[in-house]
Amino acid sequence: MSLPSPPLAKKLQVQQSSSILPQDFPKLEVLPVEKPTKLQERRSPQHVSPELKQGSPKMERPLLPRPATFIDVMLSSQKPSSDMWSETKDVTLTRKTNCSCKYSKCLKLYCECFQKGRYCIGCNCTNCCNNVNHENARHDAINVALERNPAAFMPKVSNSTAHNCESKAAEGDIVGKHTKGCKCKRTEYLKKYCECFKASVFCSENCRCTGCKNFKSNEDRISQKNTVHAHNVQNPASSGMVGQSVIIFHAAENDSSLSLAASVSDHSINNNTSHLIQVE
DNA sequence: GAGTTTGAAACT
DNA sequence: CAGTTTCAAACTC
Known part of the structure; x- marks a missing residue:
């Protein structure tokens, strides 16, 4: 046929x-x-x-x-x-x-x-x-x-070009943000349905998610076992809710554990100050 | 392993 | 551009 x-x-x-x-x-x-x-x-x-x-x-x-x-x-x-x-x-x-x-x-x-x-x-x-x-x-x-979409095959997560990127990464910060952003509505427990979470980046101002808890200052993200964490109200990146905290996050990747530490700064996510470090 | 949930992609 | 449908991954049981 x-x-x-x-x-x-x-x-x-x-x-x-x-x-x-x-x-x-x-x-x-x-x-x-x-x-x-x-x-x-x-x-x-x-x-x-x-x-x-x-x-x-x-x-x-x-x-x-x-x-x-x-x-x-x-x-x-x-x-x-x-x-x-x-x-x-x-x-x-x-x-x-x-x-x-x-x-x-x-x-x-x-x-x-x-x-x-x-x-x-x-x-x-x-x-x-x-x-x-x-x-x-x-x-x-x-x-x-x-x-x-001319960018259809571009990496979905852009690495940060912000200042001190490498040193920040060395410190364990999450790197980059989703270029298009997510539009999640229901995955408030930070599941891998969310492309941002899947890519181990925080939601940013690019996102139009609701009920988002995938942001720097969310302590639930710290304490949640493996990938799943509890969450709040709305995308803090768009509302300016970026606070100061440190996040250690172990993703439930099959073969590797991913440790993310988001250090906090006075910069908004806009400034791409978050970074990622992957640990074998 | 089957069924369900979810959100991106595709389409209208 | 918003709403709907399709799709496949993630997840649950």
Whole structure:
């Protein structure tokens, strides 16, 4: 079973206007993948806008230049045929297993491997296209994701560039903050559903979370066993509720314990004064 | 291991 | 841009 050929206009658009693909990126072909279900079809990366389907003049314009992204650099620096992603060490994630995607073919940002720019190797996923055998589909999906969000493949947590970063880190402060911020509503007990908490950073002014307790001065975060801690009212980063305290936090990572100590300063989280230190 | 909860991503 | 749906990870039992 094979998918219908993608619209010609889209093929041309991708081939001609994609600024992220290396020059030697292979021409797009009909993908030898099975026909998606209705659900998958709706969400699949093969979905293209009416403009693309019709090849409207609007879409024939060259894409506006955008800042180089992490994946831009990676794509342009290495040939796509090499297993560049899977060889990349993931310094932020030490999962025992990789993804378990079922419906996204690992070509959506739902997929952690795809999101991190890795091929799926040794994953529990089904119908996976995030591998060497589906390079075309993969690069197509990367393009789609980048068009939607040029920063889609950028690290979600930015390291602090604040003063004394290294020395602060040495002192055990949490480093950086989530670039987009979270929008958590119910994980008041600091669970890994929250991307900030998962990344071992405090919620910042970027977050729009409610009932947030993932902030520096929360003592509950100190005392909570492993990952789970009690919490308060609202995102203190946005309300200016940044107090003075020291937090020692042991995350319940599978293979490593993570010790975080947030030292306190008079600076707000805005100033990126929090830092992280990871202990083996 | 199955079912539930959760929030990001995708979509309308 | 807000609301809704889909998705997969995290979590609970």
